[in-house]
Amino acid sequence: MADNKDQIPGPDREPEEKKYSFLQETIKPKPISRQQLVRQLVRIAIYGVILGVFACLGFFALKPWVQDKFRGDLETVTIPEDEDSDEAEERDGTEEDGAEEQTDTEQPLTAESYEQIMASMNERAAEAKKGIVSVEAVSEQTDWDAEMTGIKRSATGVITADNGQELLIMADNSICADASKWTVTFDDGKTYDAALKRQDRNTGLAMFCVARGNIEDTTWDAVKVSVLGNSNLVKQGDVVMALGNMFGYPEGMSYGVVSSTEYKAAFYDGECDVLATDIATEVEGTGVLFNLTGEVIGLISPSVWKDNENNVVNAYAISDLKSVIEIMANGESVPYIGIYGTTVTSELKEKQGMPAGIYVVDVDPDSPAMEAGIQSGDIICQVGDESVSSIVTYQSAVLATKSGRQVVVKGMRLGADGYVDVKFTVTVGSKE
Structure with missing residues (x-):
């Protein structure tokens, strides 16, 4: 028993600490050969190229959508007013005086001089061509004459303005007849789809537009907005x-x-x-x-x-x-009332006693003027708040109105006892 008691640990005796020994193994990476390193770099480069290709495709695919979704407001197009005639004449006179001072040193014209003149003219024409385009009507039927000759049904257009979203092109509206789709070919030979923005059958003009986002950089480098002169x-x-x-x-x-x-x-x-x-x-x-x-x-x-x-x-x-x-x-309809008129001259005033204004020669059938009751022989004196003394002031007054709105037109009509005042309420239309 004594021996057993000696083996039992007492309260003052701590159990023997068991110690274990473990083997600690260090795993070393397998050395990479030069060939494997090259393969890895090539693999990474290939993945980068593939990712770049998909990124580019995604960019070009989404670019039109993004430009359409996040485009800003259209910029209002303003055509600069003509220079005052007196100022222009004064400027031209100064230039002519300077030219006269150089006449003593001018050389007689020769064949070489003519060639130089024509070369200079051709350079100016080439620069001016950057501002014009060819507007073509797209037909669903094959035009065999055009296929054989290369000459398609087209009209010349002039690049008139850039509103920030579209390039605007003015052309003759003869290209609009029997057509619903159009293309525009610029001076660099590139062709783009175009849309008809507005047309005015009265003046025979049509405004087309090409989305800026569709135009390639190479085309931008080859075109310009034309300057409308005086x-x-x-x-x-x-x-x-x-x-x-x-x-x-x-x-x-x-x-x-x-x-x-x-x-x-x-x-x-x-x-x-x-x-x-x-x-x-x-x-x-x-x-x-x-x-x-x-x-x-x-x-x-x-x-x-x-x-x-x-x-x-x-x-x-x-x-x-x-x-x-x-x-x-600016995407608006051209106001239209429907009057053929001429200015009442001072001679007509004296000989026939006509009041000042425009004499109505004819009225377009089914026009706002006809509907309002304006007749041939009437003399128009006022449109809205604008007095009318000539066909120029009448035209300006009409263009200052808005299509679809009503305007009061005042005038005079010859009766049994002379001219009497007449007034018409005209709903301004458009001839699109």
Whole structure:
């Protein structure tokens, strides 16, 4: 028992601590060979290329959606007003004086001089071409003549403005007939889908647009917005450049002189000066008339003097169309009442006792004017709050109204006892 008690630990005795010994193993990584390292780097590079390709594809796929989703507000297009005639004449006079001082040192013209002049003209024409395009109607049926000749149904357009989302292009509305889809070909030869923004059958103009996001950088480098010049300064004998589809095919070019600036083309609710030239054209030719500084001074249209059989370029003077262009560029309808009129001259006032205003020569059937009761022979004196003393002031007053709104038109009508006051409430329309 004593021996057993000796083996039992007492309260003052601690149990023996058991100690165990473990083997600690250190795992060392297997050394990577140079060949394996190269393979790993190649694999990572391939993964990077694949990821980059998918990222690029995703960017280009989502770019139109993102631009459409997060685009800002349209910028309002403002066409600059024409320079004052007196200031322009003073500036031109100063330039002419400077030129006269150099006449003593001028050399006689030679064949080489002519070549230099033409080379300079061609350079200016090439620069002006950046601001025009060819607008083509897209047909679902195959045009075999176009396939064989390469000449498609098209009209010349001029790049008029950039509203931040679209490039705006003014063209003759003859390209709109029997068409619902259009394309635009720029000076670099690239073709893009275009949409019809507005058209005005009264003046014969159409405004097309191409989304900025669809235009490639290479095209941006090759085009520009044309400068609309002051056609009021154009004089008989001025040298001009005609660019466009004047001869039945795009990219035509010709030079000539202005043969007359004394005549006008009339349309409902207004008129427009005509720049007549000695440049040959096809009957249905369209194009743009430029001065030598590359500014647009006229739009060549087959609707100018339709009965003209001389087959020469006649263009609507751009200054008389700027208000219409600005309205259409901002996506609005061009106001239309439907009156053919002429200014009551001082001679008519004296001989026939007519009041001041515009004499109504004709009224367009089914027009707002006809519906309101305006008749041929009436004299219009006021449109809204604007007094009317000439066809120019009448046209300006009409364009200052809004399509769809009502405006009070005041005038005078010849009765048994002379002219009496008349008043009409006209709902302004548009001729789209």
